[in-house]
Amino acid sequence: VADHKIEFDRRGVSVVVVSFAGPAKLVHYQERHRWPFPILADPERRAYRSFALPRLTLWRVFSPSTLKLYWRLMRRGMKQERYGGGDIYQSGGDFLLDRDGKILFAHRGTDPADRPPVAVLLREIDRPGSASA
């Protein structure tokens, strides 16, 4: 997503990244990853609950598709950073919203490898029913 910021800008879509880590950890994380979007902390996970993002089972966290993803990232040279632990069972997700809070698109990750490709996000943004309010 970060590599396609211009595509979101062009479509008039703001992007915000949320983590359940606290601000101090996110400062370190942002120094390394440099997301070109605001990154916000939700340490009490109220927003995670509002968007019905559950904690995953052990089987989901270490599913074959997850292990395949980690193997691919390791082969590309990505190293695991230590940000002081964290809850590996918390799921992630992607939501397109309008100003009224209407959810125009929702993707709740069923395992750590389950994120929608950018092409899917852009297609959903371009869908007629997803037009800006």
Place this chain on the structure above:
Amino acid sequence: MGQVAIEQLRFLDLSGKSVKLTDQFQNSRLLLIFLRHLA
């Protein structure tokens, strides 16, 4: 698809200051990306 009471959602920015999600709308739509644990 559903509705969320976004006016009630508060987050902390990197300085620890409380911010409202509604203030993050620079445009009419917003993509919210929830991360898993940091890696």
